Amino acid sequence: MKSYFSELFTGAWSLILGLKVTIKALVSPIVTVQYPREKIVVTPNYRGHIDLIKFADTGAHKCISCGSCMRECPSDCIVVEGEKREGVKGKVLTIFTLDFTKCSLCGACVEVCPTKALDYSDEYELAGSTREQFHFDLLKRVEERE
Amino acid sequence: METFYSILPELIRIVICAVCGAVIVFGNALVMGYAERKLAGHIMLRPGPMEVGPHGIYQLVIDGLKLMGKQLVVPAKADPLLFRFAPLLAFAPVFVPLLVLPFSEKIQGFDLDIGLLVILALASINLLAILIGGWASNNKYSLFGVFRAVSQNVAYEIPMLLSLLAVVFMTNSFSLKAVVAAQSPVWFIVIQPLAFLIYLVSIVAETNRAPFDLPEAESELTAGFHTEYSGMSFSLFVLAEYANMFIVSSVATVFFLGGSSGIPLPYFEYSGIIWFMLKVYSLMFFLVWIRWTYPRTRFDQLMNFCWKYLIPFALVNLLITVVMVKLL
Numbered sequence: 486m487k488s489y490f491s492e493l494f495t496g497a498w499s500l501i502l503g504l505k506v507t508i509k510a511l512v513s514p515i516v517t518v519q520y521p522r523e524k525i526v527v528t529p530n531y532r533g534h535i536d537l538i539k540f541a542d543t544g545a546h547k548c549i550s551c552g553s554c555m556r557e558c559p560s561d562c563i564v565v566e567g568e569k570r571e572g573v574k575g576k577v578l579t580i581f582t583l584d585f586t587k588c589s590l591c592g593a594c595v596e597v598c599p600t601k602a603l604d605y606s607d608e609y610e611l612a613g614s615t616r617e618q619f620h621f622d623l624l625k626r627v628e629e630r631e
Numbered sequence: 632m633e634t635f636y637s638i639l640p641e642l643i644r645i646v647i648c649a650v651c652g653a654v655i656v657f658g659n660a661l662v663m664g665y666a667e668r669k670l671a672g673h674i675m676l677r678p679g680p681m682e683v684g685p686h687g688i689y690q691l692v693i694d695g696l697k698l699m700g701k702q703l704v705v706p707a708k709a710d711p712l713l714f715r716f717a718p719l720l721a722f723a724p725v726f727v728p729l730l731v732l733p734f735s736e737k738i739q740g741f742d743l744d745i746g747l748l749v750i751l752a753l754a755s756i757n758l759l760a761i762l763i764g765g766w767a768s769n770n771k772y773s774l775f776g777v778f779r780a781v782s783q784n785v786a787y788e789i790p791m792l793l794s795l796l797a798v799v800f801m802t803n804s805f806s807l808k809a810v811v812a813a814q815s816p817v818w819f820i821v822i823q824p825l826a827f828l829i830y831l832v833s834i835v836a837e838t839n840r841a842p843f844d845l846p847e848a849e850s851e852l853t854a855g856f857h858t859e860y861s862g863m864s865f866s867l868f869v870l871a872e873y874a875n876m877f878i879v880s881s882v883a884t885v886f887f888l889g890g891s892s893g894i895p896l897p898y899f900e901y902s903g904i905i906w907f908m909l910k911v912y913s914l915m916f917f918l919v920w921i922r923w924t925y926p927r928t929r930f931d932q933l934m935n936f937c938w939k940y941l942i943p944f945a946l947v948n949l950l951i952t953v954v955m956v957k958l959l
Binding site: 493506507514516 | 670672673674675676677678681920921923924925939940
């Protein structure tokens with residue numbers, strides 16, 4: 486008989502506590518983001534596909550076309566080519582492409598780069614209907630970036 | 632012809648009442664459907680429907696059009712007549728209780744002496760419709776949903792009736808207008824708090840809503856009694872559910888919260904409907920609130936709670952009420 490009433494009161498009390506939790510949630514601001522209209526800032530730790538960095542002091546990338554990244558890549562998805570030009574010290578980069586369909590995002594290329602010219606991009610809206618859309622021309626991307 | 636002219640005003644009155652009833656049933660379903668989804672969203676810290684119209688206010692209109700456009704599939708092994716008949720049986724009786732509800736002092740379809748009995752009798756037809764629909768579907772899940780619905784509704788109708796009976800003993804009338812009139816100094820929620828609590832719990836079970844929504848428990852029974860229903864025949868069940876919510880909340884308002892009484896407004900015989908609707912929708916907000924707070928009970932817990940707690944307490948409450956009425 487005693488447990489009959491104590492169960493009733495503890496049960497009723499827990500129900501009231503439950504209602505308190507949900508009413509608090511009802512009046513607190515929403516946490517979801519309405520994606521196409523609102524976007525959150527991407528965390529700096531995010532590892533998208535690799536990208537050449539445009540350095541502010543020179544206004545250009547620092548790739549020396551050494552090809553370390555191409556050799557280091559376990560998936561063979563980077564192609565780098567450079568050529569000697571008259572009056573320019575070292576090689577000039579002519580082709581830097583990434584086949585993102587094969588990339589496993591291991592980051593070996595970023596780590597091996599002697600001039601620290603590579604970094605991860607914060608690109609996350611990646612969807613396409615053909616696989617050619619994921620063959621990125623990183624040289625063109627770095628030139629077009631303002 | 633003479634008789635026709637004599638009953639003409641009454642006929643016009645019936646037509647107006649029926650139209651108003653239909654407006655309330657459909658308008659209530661629109662408002663509650665939207666409010667339910669919005670409140671559910673905000674309780675889960677998300678915005679709810681946002682796409683159709685500003686803050687998704689046209690979502691329910693679009694949903695209604697979609698449901699009307701859908702094909703009504705009748706399963707091959709189902710009873711074709713009863714299967715089609717059940718949604719209509721669920722939906723049709725919800726209009727009649729609206730005719731006897733006293734929305735304000737002068738806004739009332741018909742003030743019947745047996746108003747409460749009309750409401751309770753017609754509200755329980757909904758269960759019969761669920762029984763027919765689930766049986767005619769010829770589907771295990773529907774049948775199990777119906778088993779649960781029937782045992783649950785039969786059990787919870789007893790405390791509901793007993794709690795209302797306590798008020799009826801005090802007012803000595805089944806007429807809803809008389810019950811409202813009897814609450815002019817104090818509302819019956821003050822005198823009969825236990826009856827109000829019991830009634831509140833019972834109506835959650837009567838309208839088959841969470842945490843007592845075992846007849847349509849999706850984790851065990853896919854959708855319970857309306858598993859096989861699609862399109863408009865499904866939405867008739869939903870419309871009936873919301874209309875039933877409105878009716879039971881109105882009965883709670885009339886019996887415990889003083890009906891249309893409140894702070895006087897100009898033309899209070901008519902504008903009392905504002906207070907009435909405010910109370911009804913506060914109760915319905917409470918029903919939505921508990922739906923999104925509590926997890927579904929187990930079936931034995933549900934039945935234990937009714938037979939071990941609600942019915943004994945309702946009986947004791949009734950007994951005390953009777954003794955007090957006799958003594959005072």
